Amino acid sequence: MNIAKEEAIKLIDKLPDQATWDDIMYEFYVRKKLEVALEAVQEGRVVPHEEVKKKFSLL
Numbered sequence: 001m002n003i004a005k006e007e008a009i010k011l012i013d014k015l016p017d018q019a020t021w022d023d024i025m026y027e028f029y030v031r032k033k034l035e036v037a038l039e040a041v042q043e044g045r046v047v048p049h050e051e052v053k054k055k056f057s058l059l
Contacts, residue, residue: 007031 011027012019040046052058 008028011031012024015023015027
């Protein structure tokens with residue numbers, strides 16, 4: 001079995017028995033977004049918090 005399928009099964013198994021299709025899809029969505037974000041961090045494709053605040057004049 002491939003890794004993505006194994007991880008999907010683990011994720012579904014952690015959900016309550018009453019989980020809906022929307023609950024399952026939400027968990028998949030969040031998991032994928034976190035993976036993409038962590039890859040960006042590892043590759044240095046991030047912007048420091050202070051720089052973002054300056055860009056949007058939040059200082």
